[in-house]
Amino acid sequence: MGILAKMIDYGRMVKFHHSVFALPFALAGTAFASMEKGITVAQVVWIVLAMVGARNAAMGFNRIADEKLDALNPRTSHWALQRKILKRWEVAIFVIALSALFVFSAYMLNYLCFYLSPLALFIIFFYSYTKRFTWLSQIFLGLSLSLSPIGAWIAIRGDITMVPILLGCAVIFWVAGFDTIYACQDYEFDLKMNLYSVPKRFGLPAALKIALFFHLASLIFLISVLYFLRVNPYIYSAGIVIIGIIIFYEHSLIKPDDLSKVNIAFFNMNGIISLVYLGTCTTSVMLS
Helix, strand or coil: CCHHHHHHHHHHHHCCHHHHCHHHHHHHHHHHHHHCCCCHHHHHHHHHHHHHHHHHHHHHHHHHHCHHHHCCCCCCCCCCCCCCCCHHHHHHHHHHHHHHHHHHHHHHHHHHHHHHHHHHHHHHHHHHHHCCCCHHHHHHHHHHHHHHHHHHHHHHHHCCCHHHHHHHHHHHHHHHHHHHHHHHHHHHHHHCCCCCCHHHHEEEHHHHHHHHHHHHHHHHHHHHHHCCCCCHHHHHHHHHHHHHHHHHHHHCCEEEEHHHHHHHHHHHHHHHHHHHHHHHHHHHHHCC
């Protein structure tokens, strides 16, 4: 029971359920890449393990990097490190172990993935420090998650083309959009601590408009993927329309003077978007 409780603590620390954001896009990239070279069960397993390793190592590293800031923020002061449920050295070991899982999984996929794995870790770890010096921190988070579909493509194909680049750009702006919404919760705290974010730089009303712009840009990149792939255009287009409707509904939930539904807009809506896109991609590939 002690081990199980500790595992639950780690899962809460890294918000394991937020894996629904990046993993479906990695699997979408996998589906697209498989159209020419096929795919094996082993490749899918190693891609998933690489995703689990990289994503949770990044979250653990973020908790260490922001330990003191999170202790001062009323929204995060109850987290595991702040309450001493988990110790700093325990989280450090967790980060090292998950990083090793990521690098080993990359090695099992192909040499290019293995050679690029240190660069990927650097990018996802570097994000944790960006809010200390640039309001583009939301874009940097998007860049970190964009490695998911790009990495999955490289894992299957061993190369890179316009498809993973466009899909990666779509993820950058999609993540930047919903993280800008999420960052609105910390507007006052960012002002007080002189941290950088889109809401702090432009104010809440403008930040929500920028978030919508980011999401519209993401839709454009998702649409452009269709030009380079021979997937079923009707199914793919229908999926994009559904995603567009969800995005506009998401933005209707948030007002500059009413952030009470931020978590619904942030997690529920974007979790649905990622799953809808995965279903759209796999179905359009199967019926192409």
